[in-house]
Amino acid sequence: MDLTGRVALVTGGSRGIGKAIVLKLARAGAKVAFVYQSSEAPALAIVEELKASGHESWALKCDVANKAACDQVVEQVVEKWGKIDILVNNAGIIRDGLLATMTIEQWQAVIDTNLTSVFNFCQAVTRPMMSARYGRIVNMSSVSADFSNPGQANYAASKAGIEGFSRCMAVELAKRNVTVNCVAPGFIETDMTVAVVNAAGETIKKAIPCKRLGQPDDIAFAVHFLVSNEASYITGQTLKVDGGLTLGGMG
Template identity: 50%
Template sequence: MSRSVLVTGGNRGIGLAIARAFADSGDQVAITYRSGEPPAELTALGVLAVKCDVTDAEQVEQAYKEVEQAHGPVEVLVANAGVTRDQLVMRMTEEDFSAVLDTNLTGTFRVVKRASRGMLRARKGRVVLISSVVAMLGSAGQSNYAASKAGLIGFARSLARELASRNITVNVVAPGIIDTDMTRVLSDDQRAAIMGQVPMARYGLPEDIAASVRFLSSDDAAYITGAVIPVDGGLGMGH
């Protein structure tokens, strides 16, 4: 049966690949986006695009109302929306730190809390949070980003314990170095240095992440909750 799926930050990169994968499977998919315009292909796939800044609780509430009116209560939530503001700690401002935490961690709390209403009533649901390999490894110049992504793991595991009795699973996918707009701006030397750390010696594809998210959202993963799935070509070695 077609499910109501919501992917935050689904207008490009990993989020877009996830939205496309669910739409191709016949699910009713909605995405949120903060700026710009969603790709035309989403319209062609029947994906509902809702403008929403996850740092604004009122916008989150309005986005859910639009999605629920169109597709019914959200049954699968993929919390993917995130930002970076990289800087060494000595030069990082409090605003740079708090802005990343508010989007990546508190924004996830907002969208998950809202989705859990309908899931609890239905006594079923799937929640997948998109973290990062840097949550476990750390990354110089990304203390704010790493902290936010590590926070998602504790949040997910606590939530998994709260919701498991209602047949709601909560899991985390931790991507490694993925071929997106964010990584394409790196210099050849930077790319070579990164590849030297990845046992599979290549960048991952957004579709690699989408495949893992779809699995965790499927009936085949009904007994998996509180898990962190690294999709990183061996970069983190499971940490």
């Protein structure tokens, strides 16, 4: 699944799943631009790590909820590298709270960061990809889109919205050789999920048929496949990477 000659843009790329995706795509041969919100030092460390191994990357600060800022990032990448072949929308946050007490700020922050950002970047890359008659878009969903937990109405709504949006976009762009798919992680060990994992302890692992938590690389491998030429006949789909969690079996 060689990506030599491809240009990729990844949102939320400075840590966790996003970092794993940036490293995976770069090491497969792509030039990778990635955006971050506040983690400048980790982002620059990734650029240096890849540079040391002969891979080209670029870290850009961006508020993914700001349409003008997202448009500017896409313009900068196209100006620098001539095109964008791959877009991975990975930026996301959680602001959990029961619906009865959830504030509008908690709701809006999650919708803006998780869902509106996907619209912002997908719309920005649509014309370049259509003109090139090539594109691979992967939007990060979650098993929470189908199997929701109390206190995550905002998060579940954002992820379900991403899946519906991606299916519509896949239909619109298929004739231009642009595929649009989702990856839906289960419980993955990252700093964003550490509080949930620590609170549940071994209970989570018992509910997962594979009997382990996922790692960021598990998601990066799935994304790598979906943006490769080998996945050219797959579009409008959601790939669950959850160790069997959503199968509902009692293991």
